[in-house]
């Protein structure tokens with residue numbers, strides 16, 4: 001019977017922790033704040049939990065940028081925390097324009113998040 005237990009454990013784990021797939025897409029920002037350093041050169045870094053899923057390209061000198069990239073993560077589950085960090089690329093170090101964070105739910109959801117440094121970020125995600 002001992003040889004059966006790993007399989008049993010696998011079945012139990014599969015039943016109790018239903019893994020899901022997260023896809024983040026359709027990211028666009030509006031009315032980003034200009035400062036003394038000029039119009040933002042914005043990009044977004046996407047996280048699920050503590051894992052970085054990557055970052056978008058930089059949209060130079062654009063207060064209303066959009067990004068065509070999407071990000072997919074296969075090893076997640078409902079109620080995990082997704083975080084989008086929007087940065088302004090600068091010489092030296094990049095400024096953080098704002099953070100959007102939420103617990104993910106099954107289905108497709110569209111959100112607008114207001115950024116600390118002004119403006120907002122729209123995004124859509126699907127958890128399936």
Ligand SMILES: [Ca+2]
Pocket residue numbers: 037038039040041088089090
């Ligand atoms: Ca800049």
